[in-house]
Amino acid sequence: MSDVIIACQTLSDELNLAMQQTGVRYPVIWVESDYHNDPNQLRAKLQREIDGLDGVHNVLFAYGCCGSGLVGLKATSANLIIPKTEDCISMVLSRPGEAFIRPKETYFLTKGWMEGSKSIFVEYEHALKRYGETRARRLFDVMLKHYRYFMLIDTGAYHVRGCLDKVQELAQNTGLQTVVAEGGLWFLKQLLTGPYEQDFCVIPKGGTVDISHFGLAQAVPVRQAIQGGV
Structure with missing residues (x-):
């Protein structure tokens, strides 16, 4: 297994259609929308999902910054690829x-x-x-x-x-x-297919998500993180 998607349940219609249209069928870990009510609980839930993965190269997030709920996530098991958006609404x-x-x-x-x-x-x-x-x-x-x-x-x-x-x-x-x-699905389609040069932050395995990753700077050169097996 190379890539896995962690997605908010609110985007199930959109993500399922994006996968259908792109032909990309990565496994999806769906997270209940209720976690959005508390960024700390959302962060803790996502971290548990990341920590529980094995044999994965990239984790693709169908999430934005989401009230800083993704800030502080640690890439313990794989590279993390996250859209540079405020939240799911901005994404669509x-x-x-x-x-x-x-x-x-x-x-x-x-x-x-x-x-x-x-x-x-x-x-x-x-x-x-x-x-x-x-x-x-x-x-x-x-x-x-x-x-x-x-x-x-x-x-x-x-x-x-x-x-x-x-x-x-x-x-x-x-x-x-x-x-x-x-609205549209282009962001989700690009999440599935790449490239991740401009509209995504890429956190290499071992790194931590920072608020600056959502628009100020890339975490690492993209090709190094995605292709280099950091």
Whole structure:
């Protein structure tokens, strides 16, 4: 076994389609989206997965920096290859060669995020059952006071229509507007196929992920890390 993918469950639709389109079929270790709620828990979970690997050359991460949840990871068993993105949302909204500017006042959604066990939809239903409609709306008015839009990202990996009605219903209940934005899979495809010259940080075996790796400098020359068997 040469390469393994560690991926957030929220990207399952997108990563599965990217593998189908590229023909790359590395084993995938799926990690539950709930770990995103605490960067320290996410880091600890990912480190356990890295430490448990054997006979692997590269670990490909379908993650971004994710609230610094990946900062501090140690490449104990293999080289680590990580997209230089803020998070999964940045990954599916980025364009090749363009800097991603996150729209302000926007709450981002994909099918994968909507299906999470602690998604905003689950939280709203829980609030309705516990407090009733009037108080639930007041709570969400406070929670979403800095937002104006729900943005559903059309990554091409699922039917947007099946999600849009649900988003619009929550938007109506919380006073936000709904917009649909075009996303894409190019970042995930490049994660699968390379090259890793510009948009990825490469941490050689024995190294540690630093915040500077997400945009300031390459960890090591790419060919040395990927081909040289560091």
